[in-house]
Amino acid sequence: MPRPIIDVEECSGCGICIDVCPNGVLDLANDVAVVANEDECDGCGTCAEECPMGCIEIEED
Numbered sequence: 001m002p003r004p005i006i007d008v009e010e011c012s013g014c015g016i017c018i019d020v021c022p023n024g025v026l027d028l029a030n031d032v033a034v035v036a037n038e039d040e041c042d043g044c045g046t047c048a049e050e051c052p053m054g055c056i057e058i059e060e061d
């Protein structure tokens, strides 16, 4: 299953990835993005494309 990997050292907490994810996978915790519903990720890549910090990668396994 695909899943987003967030580099929390680079995350600005802008929330864009949370807004653009169609499946509600991401959330904010302590001002950084976190993976809240990993099982719902379909690997679309939208969060990674829209993140202004470039700190999301989609891992396939």
Ligand code: SF4
Pocket: 003, 004, 020, 021, 022, 023, 024, 025, 026, 040, 041, 042, 043, 044, 045, 046, 047, 048, 058
């Ligand atoms: S890859 Fe798509 S479904 Fe998965 S977290 Fe990012 S936007 Fe959401």
Ligand code: SF4
Pocket: 006, 010, 011, 012, 013, 014, 015, 016, 017, 018, 032, 033, 050, 051, 052, 053, 054, 055, 056
């Ligand atoms: S879009 Fe990028 S910088 Fe903004 S909250 Fe998500 S991971 Fe962090």
